[in-house]
Amino acid sequence: MQPDVVHAHFGREGVLIAPVSRRLGRPLVVTFYGYDISSLPEEDGWAEAYREMWSLTDAVTVLSEEMKEAALELGCPEEKIHIVHLSRDLDQFSFQPPDRKVQRLLYVGRFTPKKAPLDAVRALERANQKGADLQLHIVGGGELRDDVERYVDDQGLEEEIVVHGREPSEKVAGHMRAADAFVLPSKTAPDGDREGTPTVLVEAQAMGLPCISTHHAGIPEMIPEQNHDLLVQEGDVEALVDRFLQVSTLSLKQLQGIAERGRRKIEKEFSLSGQCKKLQSIYQSVAVGRSGGEIGYE
Incomplete structure (x- = not known):
């Protein structure tokens, strides 16, 4: 079974999975949560790894405007960044x-x-x-x-x-x-x-x-x-x-x-239903952009 979209949670996992999604020919979405955009890039090699990852990534989601600014400072293209809040039912x-x-x-x-x-x-x-x-x-x-x-x-x-x-x-x-x-x-x-x-x-x-x-x-x-x-x-x-x-x-x-x-x-x-709709829209957008087709949802 081939996925329509590969979604990596945390920047570290995004770096690891980016080459795999490229080999599969599937769009990649990476979500950042906190330490992975604040302290991890200060460690040896991670800022450079992120810069390489951006070119293999179709969309990046962050939790806030503050995190968006951090991603921009690390070289992520602005058009790839989306704010999707952590939410609750x-x-x-x-x-x-x-x-x-x-x-x-x-x-x-x-x-x-x-x-x-x-x-x-x-x-x-x-x-x-x-x-x-x-x-x-x-x-x-x-x-x-x-x-x-x-x-x-x-x-x-x-x-x-x-x-x-x-x-x-x-x-x-x-x-x-x-x-x-x-x-x-x-x-x-x-x-x-x-x-x-x-x-x-x-x-x-x-x-x-x-x-x-x-x-x-x-x-x-x-x-x-x-x-x-x-x-x-x-x-x-x-x-x-x-x-x-x-x-x-x-x-x-x-x-x-x-x-x-x-x-x-x-x-x-911050409602779960609203943020799920936003994420679904991102999935549809990157899938259409990569293949010209849409993801089928029930």
């Missing part, structure tokens, strides 16, 4: 408008440098020292988990910060339903690793959570512009403290406005 994420003021914050993500869980922990500690009465629940696992738990223990923050570890998706959804706001203080890791567009922000906004995050990678493109006052510069813990204090004083009407704008943004730009 929104039928699985019921909108729950805020019904109380913010008390319980939630972080969901791997415990890695680019996710910056310790920034969230330190910001929560300082916000409460300044008079807030907030609790932070942290869900996830990874290389920094021991550091997070040690800090919580050393500072005696067990009542304010609850570390849950890794949990299945149904339990994560339960944490989101119980939370009043979401926090993800992403930043560039020491090795250059960066986010793409964290899907957890799609899920949180779909469910009605105001999101406190950073001007990092594609994150600002995920948040409605009217909600950008809840974004801070990456790595700025004091600004994060201010946002925690700010969100804790917002009225129910203000919180509901933030939540409604977030849900509309996700419905418009």
Whole structure:
């Protein structure tokens, strides 16, 4: 069985599969997700490998305008680049408008440098020292988990910060339903690793959570512009403290406005059905361009 289109996920795999797709005479689509467009090109040989790959590639998809700029800087022809967002089936994420003021914050993500869980922990500690009465629940696992738990223990923050570890998706959804706001203080890791567009922000906004995050990678493109006052510069813990204090004083009407704008943004730009249609259109375009025929879909 011959494929109509070869689709490689991640730039590394695109480099490896490009010669194969050429031998098969099939169009190649390569999707980039984050580290493969940020830190990987800094390693020996990969930037040159990408430059060679572009000529063998019919289309490149990225997650954001920020990633598109990175691909252009690496020499990808602009006409080959398409933005296709990571998305979710929104039928699985019921909108729950805020019904109380913010008390319980939630972080969901791997415990890695680019996710910056310790920034969230330190910001929560300082916000409460300044008079807030907030609790932070942290869900996830990874290389920094021991550091997070040690800090919580050393500072005696067990009542304010609850570390849950890794949990299945149904339990994560339960944490989101119980939370009043979401926090993800992403930043560039020491090795250059960066986010793409964290899907957890799609899920949180779909469910009605105001999101406190950073001007990092594609994150600002995920948040409605009217909600950008809840974004801070990456790595700025004091600004994060201010946002925690700010969100804790917002009225129910203000919180509901933030939540409604977030849900509309996700419905418009990050629904699974919409992004699948966009990807299908790309497949059709490269197949027609290579063979003059169309792909048959049911």
